[in-house]
Amino acid sequence: MINSIPINKGNYSMDTPERENLFEKYRAEGWESEYAAYRQNWSEYPKKQFVGEYPLLVDLEISAVCNLKCPMCYTITDEFKSTVHAKLIDPALFRKVINEIGGKVPALRLSLRGEPLLHKDIIHFITYAKERGIKEVSFLTNLGKIDKARFVELMDAGVDWITVSIDGLDETYESIRRPLKFKDTLQKIMDMAEIKKSLRRHRPVIKIQSIWPAIRSNPEAYYNTFTPYADLIAFNPLIDYLGKDKDIVYMKDFTCPQHYQRLVIGADGLAMMCSNDEENSVVVGNANTETIFRIWHGDKLNAMRAIHKKPKGFLEIPVCRKCYLPRATEDGEIAVINQQEVIIKNYINRSQRIGR
Numbered sequence: 001m002i003n004s005i006p007i008n009k010g011n012y013s014m015d016t017p018e019r020e021n022l023f024e025k026y027r028a029e030g031w032e033s034e035y036a037a038y039r040q041n042w043s044e045y046p047k048k049q050f051v052g053e054y055p056l057l058v059d060l061e062i063s064a065v066c067n068l069k070c071p072m073c074y075t076i077t078d079e080f081k082s083t084v085h086a087k088l089i090d091p092a093l094f095r096k097v098i099n100e101i102g103g104k105v106p107a108l109r110l111s112l113r114g115e116p117l118l119h120k121d122i123i124h125f126i127t128y129a130k131e132r133g134i135k136e137v138s139f140l141t142n143l144g145k146i147d148k149a150r151f152v153e154l155m156d157a158g159v160d161w162i163t164v165s166i167d168g169l170d171e172t173y174e175s176i177r178r179p180l181k182f183k184d185t186l187q188k189i190m191d192m193a194e195i196k197k198s199l200r201r202h203r204p205v206i207k208i209q210s211i212w213p214a215i216r217s218n219p220e221a222y223y224n225t226f227t228p229y230a231d232l233i234a235f236n237p238l239i240d241y242l243g244k245d246k247d248i249v250y251m252k253d254f255t256c257p258q259h260y261q262r263l264v265i266g267a268d269g270l271a272m273m274c275s276n277d278e279e280n281s282v283v284v285g286n287a288n289t290e291t292i293f294r295i296w297h298g299d300k301l302n303a304m305r306a307i308h309k310k311p312k313g314f315l316e317i318p319v320c321r322k323c324y325l326p327r328a329t330e331d332g333e334i335a336v337i338n339q340q341e342v343i344i345k346n347y348i349n350r351s352q353r354i355g356r
Contacts, residue, residue, distance in 0.1 A: 046257030102132030117145035130158035168214030
């Protein structure tokens, strides 16, 4: 049993325990016992280094293309552009994967590096996945390509969870999430809340998140702006998206949890070592020609697991040396939000200035 393995590192709730519990309740609605087992296994499998028959989550990227140019994003770097073929997933590949994992993998995430709402078949994809037994379908979006009618379509298709990246308020947001406008994005959040209320639906649950430096000056204003309309509010300390950090301090003991939790398939079908290997530096399979089962139990991914079992073995893998998961954090900052203290776990020697 490994006790120091980081399970859900990097994304932190700003919310109250009551709202966090309600968020979990709505996520579990209709599959409560299976959901409880899924979340327990999410923590226990990495600690026990247990490889299930299938991953608990498949990240199946339907779009590696994005419609924004955010200054802290790796997709704007020359390295990313030279190594990743940004494209939309072939519907035949999507169906191939779902045909195999339906009823075997509890959760499906339709996003990774791009904007999933750019894919014209996203409604069909969600419907297809739900009909074949995927219990939770989610995606991350900037909301640039959504309106009231599209949201109703997504809801009727069965999407369970939508995370919206909203970095800051007003001018701060617009300086980061170019070319989106804050008032338009806020209105979309309000519209989605009203539609859910009018139809008496709890899902999709809506989670709002920001990078920490975009809300650092007034996190309470950010929280209070979105609380009436979203189910959960969270933030991420700024990580080294651009690969510039040199003086990195690591945790004393580290074994990656992701190799026991999830499998990541890019829009081109290539299977990545983990969700933080955005540049495909360690490809462990190809879903175009291999099954998910074969990739999950294959020699390449097992080799990664073996390396991570060694003391400081992750240092042998260049992409892991740059990853935020093994980095040490410090509790040097506290935010006060409506009289509740929130500890900010920043990474040691990591700038919290956007674009640095």
